[in-house]
Amino acid sequence: MIPLLVSAALAADPCLACHEERTPAVIAPWKASAHRGAGVTCAVCHGDSPDANHAADRIRVSAAVCGKCHADQARQHAASRHGIGFRAGQGCTRNLPRTPVLLSQCTSCHESDSAEPRTRAECARFLGQSAEMQRQGCTACHKVEERCDTCHLPHSTDLGVARDPAICSTCHMGPDHPQWEMWQTSKHGVLHERLGPAVAPDCARCHMPGGTHDVSTGISMGLSGQPLPEDVRKKQRDAMIDVCDDCHTAAFATRELADGDAVQKQSKALVDRAAAVIEALDRDGLLLPAPGDRPPHPLSGHRLELGSQMVYQDLSGPEALFFRMKKFDYVIAYKGVFHQNPDYAHWYGNAPLKLDLSEIESEARLLRAMARLEERVELIAGRAFPAEGQGLRGELRALQERYLRGELDAPAYEAEKKRILDEAGL
């Protein structure tokens, strides 16, 4: 079934001879792939310079290369959250047509309604990292913008892996956004495991309906819950209910999703209360250490930073608590509702969120009690150890000094001394 032309191309492929023996795990899936049948040889993706490839430590193929043949998917991917310019620390590299959804998300980095960056369009957490952790902890996921093989197998055209919700888990897991864990132990996930995607929805069914590569489908709020323009929000909400109503009544789906909206707002209000407590501590100079006494924040310098550019190092105790509250527990509380997992919504989300707030407020009360006590001791110390010239003894000593320095004669000294003592009622 392989056309002669392709067959000849394969015969001439300079890589196969060695790589079939050296890296069979790479060659075997390619040989079984549709790519082979279509004449997509090694050089089509990797270029025709074996020397350059052999010298590199990573032989990577960018999304742009895939997009030459898979134009629709590449365009959808680029227009989705997966395509947003979040290549950590490298600023916004996105240069493809955007949808209103994405423009509204630009406010994470940019001033609203402006191309001006809010600070610099960089990630402070990335900038605060070692090169090794940048590679292993940041870019390992945040390369999705420019790569297709974060989800697809690089050498196989079997779509089973890309459609398997488990492949999403390699990024969408963990304390900052455990979508995988939430879904896996939800009714949806349990039924999917047992009865398959025809019965229960998985990541792609809800967020890539119809096979679109716009993974933002059905998401009706910004990256950290911030509001989207109403027309965008409505469009995405309708798209999601359209998926839900394959099995549920639209009325049920509507209320479930509205519950998610409400929990997001309620949870955000708790985060805002905690932020206000910390901002007040900062204003009163009560953070230990104060922002001015730390290594500067990569973007905000010596200002308190509790926003989307908040880092996790060189913080005071209440801020460290706040980071966990905002970045972990807040997100889990509302995403837990949207992913239909009561244990995440409540026990991993809502309960820790409220405990966090209690701990921050209690710590703030302690710091304020401490500050009041310090101030009171300062006041007492001013009486107990009056500086020269302060207090009765100080006044008498200062007077004596002036007399001894010849500034006053004896009668003037005695008169002044009497006045001071009289004034003191002694």
Added chain:
Amino acid sequence: MIPLLVSAALAADPCLACHEERTPAVIAPWKASAHRGAGVTCAVCHGDSPDANHAADRIRVSAAVCGKCHADQARQHAASRHGIGFRAGQGCTRNLPRTPVLLSQCTSCHESDSAEPRTRAECARFLGQSAEMQRQGCTACHKVEERCDTCHLPHSTDLGVARDPAICSTCHMGPDHPQWEMWQTSKHGVLHERLGPAVAPDCARCHMPGGTHDVSTGISMGLSGQPLPEDVRKKQRDAMIDVCDDCHTAAFATRELADGDAVQKQSKALVDRAAAVIEALDRDGLLLPAPGDRPPHPLSGHRLELGSQMVYQDLSGPEALFFRMKKFDYVIAYKGVFHQNPDYAHWYGNAPLKLDLSEIESEARLLRAMARLEERVELIAGRAFPAEGQGLRGELRALQERYLRGELDAPAYEAEKKRILDEAGL
């Protein structure tokens, strides 16, 4: 195989015509179910008013409806922990015959040996929640009393899902009781995954032996480890060993379970120590904020509440730690032993439990040191800033006041002044 009568009923089913097209995911499993063969049409469970159903946002079938045909299972379910009246926030709605096991558990809400509620038979955590979180975080699980489809598929009679331990995970997971996670990574769970339920036990094998719907089987202590009457305890323990000894010696099983008992008691003792530390802080007015300075507890008002009605909001720092200690780490430590998972027993349970206690005790020491310091400063301030009439200067000033107000003449003033100075040795 379908009797003519049934067949006619089906033909006349008014729902099918639309719903086969509109909600095929609901109709398909029903068509393949034993229910269909038995003539259990839509109306049998959902009622015969399409208008009422269409108007509702949730089309739910209660356990009472299922119980009309499945009487034994409904009775066992109602008599088990799953049937206990824990419909969060709605009080005890249970009105079915109870077993001694359940009566003993009533003390969670009721005064012991009495039908009088301990406070109000409600859940303070539920009452402290928004309506949305009540639905999504509480009732989503605590509806099991009155519903069969928390475990069973609603439209299929395939029992595979209800027997799959994964379905239990949708409630029995997370920081407050990770039975699913414990079992899944125990030897039992790993062998079950690979070799199936014939080789390794799952949730139902131990807690629903012989297919009973009394899920309390084999559980020998109350909901938070509280003791059950000895006859009940022994009966449940024997039932569990009866399961264990399919594979293990009874002597081995007995000791393993006794280890669980011991770890529960030891862990509870640590929780009690922490509670005593916090109660002492409360007595001495050292909690920040004090119970009197917070929004009132939904049931206990301005009293300190560390019991089964403890909430997770508006707490002092030590209480927030205590909540995590008692509700999460304590439970994990002993349930980890019973579910044969050393990592949960030790590293998710015992170690954090002891770290929690250290942190609570250390925080209490800090608060006490702070209080001592405040008291000392108060004492010093009394000397440094004597009120009028106190201290030498105060005495002299008070004397002067009397003289100026005409209460003393000049000689009396001078004589009194001399006396005061002489008395002071000056």
Added chain:
Amino acid sequence: MIPLLVSAALAADPCLACHEERTPAVIAPWKASAHRGAGVTCAVCHGDSPDANHAADRIRVSAAVCGKCHADQARQHAASRHGIGFRAGQGCTRNLPRTPVLLSQCTSCHESDSAEPRTRAECARFLGQSAEMQRQGCTACHKVEERCDTCHLPHSTDLGVARDPAICSTCHMGPDHPQWEMWQTSKHGVLHERLGPAVAPDCARCHMPGGTHDVSTGISMGLSGQPLPEDVRKKQRDAMIDVCDDCHTAAFATRELADGDAVQKQSKALVDRAAAVIEALDRDGLLLPAPGDRPPHPLSGHRLELGSQMVYQDLSGPEALFFRMKKFDYVIAYKGVFHQNPDYAHWYGNAPLKLDLSEIESEARLLRAMARLEERVELIAGRAFPAEGQGLRGELRALQERYLRGELDAPAYEAEKKRILDEAGL
């Protein structure tokens, strides 16, 4: 296919008659096993005393018994980390030939280059536990030295279970070393689940290549990241790259593993900073409670212990934080890189690690501010409440006392009084 001799032995097996009925779950897999065909009857492993076995609460077969037939595997196992003498609380029982790798790890317990134990070759955490938790939380895993059935099924010779990475999870999971969780949600784990061990590596592929029972293969640092001798390190690193390059370029594998090395060192430096903060607090007597005010550490007594023998009970707040930092978050950060899981490396490891350090440093600042305040109050109290003989009034009173006691006559008293007042400038 069973030789006559074996067949006769089986016929004579005294256990089968009862146990086929009493414990079919034990007998069935044995009957299907290669052991049965080879004439390995119950008595071969369990001994020929039914009475002794029936009296025991655990019928366990040691690795030494298995080693009689499986000598190579037993030797490799004993020489690996699995064979190291970590039987908790029982000291180093290892008496088999060691490899340099293991000798270098001996420094966990022993003085370096010496057989002398560093303290006592025991685990302080084990010693600090109840007998029940020792069994359930420690020995349940740390029996691997002397047992083959932690990985192998006891009565089946099916190797599928022992080769299943899930069997490793029963010990290698949880907050102290979640290798299972890391791998399972890494690309490797996800592809393994879907496409099998031929496509993606599992525990054994990397750490038991070629089927060796030396599970230390490919591990290039000590148990807590400590350096190994360079020749050992290089040998193990080369062994690992040899596995990686089945699919990846050696250059890529080399850099990925070097990233792991770097992240381990960077993370350790943060742990060391935190340790220095706590050691300084201890030197200045600021830990609450101080090591001297606690129940003694099982090995280190009343000295601060932050090393490999650190315990999790009876600690001050900063130490409790430090335990979580070192034993949990530090380990996760670098093992996350080696197991190719960005979420573990970054969000479960690096970010909490840095938050921990901030919290410890902030707590230290609070304790120091408190100590300074206490010192200042002490100083003020010395002035506000002068002991007799201190301060002006004290001096005058002391003088008066001497006069009243007859040590001075009236003129001497008046003269001295004048001198004191003149000296004070009054």
